[in-house]
Amino acid sequence: xxxxxxDEYDIFKTMHPVKLQVMKELAENMQGKSMKxxxxxxxxxxxxxxxxxxxxxxxxxxLLLEILTKDMTPQEKAKVEMMKNxxxxxxxx
Numbered sequence: 780x781x782x783x784x785x786d787e788y789d790i791f792k793t794m795h796p797v798k799l800q801v802m803k804e805l806a807e808n809m810q811g812k813s814m815k816x817x818x819x820x821x822x823x824x825x826x827x828x829x830x831x832x833x834x835x836x837x838x839x840x841x842l843l844l845e846i847l848t849k850d851m852t853p854q855e856k857a858k859v860e861m862m863k864n865x866x867x868x869x870x871x872x
Contacts, residue, residue, distance in 0.1 A: 790842060794839065806847065822866065
C-alpha cells in the first residue's frame with residue numbers, strides 16, 4: 780500500500796503521529812500476507828499502541844479495515860470481521 784493512500788483520507792491529517800506511524804507500519808506489514816498471517820500483525824500493532832497508552836478509535840479502526848480489505852474476497856473479509864472481534868475483546872482487557 781502506498782503512502783498516498785494516507786493522503787486520501789482527512790482523518791489521517793489530524794491523527795496523533797504515533798497512531799499514524801503504527802497504522803502505516805501495519806498497512807505495510809499486511810502487504811502480501813494471507814489472512815491467517817494477518818492476525819499476529821494486527822495484534823502486534825494494537826499492543827504497540829497500548830504500550831504507549833493509545834488505541835485506535837472505532838472510526839480509525841473501521842477506516843483501517845476498509846483500506847486493508849478493499850481488494851479481498853468476501854470470504855477473506857468475513858475472516859477480518861472475526862479477527863476484528865478478537866482484537867476488540869483484547870483491547871477491553
